[in-house]
Amino acid sequence: MKIFQCPQCSHPVYFENTLCLKCGSSLGFLGSRQEMILIDGNSYAADPNYRYCSNYYQNACNWMVRKDDPIELCQACNLNRTIPDLSIPEHVGKWQKLEVAKHRLVYSLLKLNVDLNAANNSRVPGLAFDFLSHHSGNQHKKVMTGYLNGLITINLDEADNVHREYIREKFSEPYRTLIGHFRHETGHYFWEKIIRENDQKLSQFRWLFGDDTQDYNQALQAYYNRKAGFQWQHQYISEYASSHPLEDWAETWAHYLHVMDTLETAFYFGMVLQPKLDDNASMSMSSDFDPYTEKDFKRIIDAWLPMTYAVNSINRSMGLQDLYPFVISEQVLNKLKFVHESLFEFRL
Ligand SMILES: [Zn+2]
Ligand SMILES: [Zn+2]
Ligand SMILES: [Zn+2]
Structure with a gap:
């Protein structure tokens, strides 16, 4: 940013x-x-x-x-279809946290110059949000964070840091944040807008990510039943991405937005890296371009990789977990490039 x-x-x-x-x-x-x-x-x-x-x-x-x-x-707020019942005191703080993440998301989408409204002749409605709590009055109902037909539902409990950290540990996720949820779910929305509506894109997508028509529930069930030790790192940006081609796209899309926002920040700070190494060619970078206007994905990724090594090293100096707990394989790189190029063609 x-x-x-x-x-x-x-x-x-x-x-x-x-x-x-x-x-x-x-x-x-x-x-x-x-x-x-x-x-x-x-x-x-x-x-x-x-x-x-x-x-x-x-x-x-x-x-x-x-x-x-x-x-x-x-x-940004006009995209909300439902907000939590603010007469319940603990809802207020959680909703405010969701709004912080959502506003950052909308900022990126404005930078990307993408239309959030329903297009003519499109099966995809405009983007909207439901922020729901499973406590409403005396009733308890299960709320699943997810996407359906333009509508993104976010479970208010995700804004509870203890709850989110518990889930993160339970499912061995190295990275789980509110903004990550927002970015992931909009990935499903833009898949429908950019890929599903375009036959050529759809076949390129299937070649890279797999068959999106495979049964969703079966795929997720197989994913949750899978034994530990499955080698997903080669093909996917996260373990969850391996559950279904559409989840792979959403995870890759979210990752792409992480990269863009972070590189934009680096650009505005004028960050330059010239590490004191015997040979620093591959680890040097200069943030002398705004990634949101850069067409060449290679330029983006060439700046990104050295930066992740630097920011992780800084975090380790502070005794914190890696800021960037990911490894980008060759396959994942191709998927990110596909997201970038598809989106670039789609932008207004
Ligand atoms: Zn507002
Ligand atoms: Zn998803
Ligand atoms: Zn002032």
């Missing part, structure tokens, strides 16, 4: 900030320009045409809406 600045004093501010910590100005994010604007009435630079999205008053959004827009929600 890019580095934002306070328009009043130029101090750097985070994407989620509503206030500049240096000069005290009130700030909001403007999706259409992808920058922070001032909303202080007394500042010469403040834009009088905008107000906060109504979810700002729930501490769940800092995006701006035009004052003359009849819709009170910003373009």
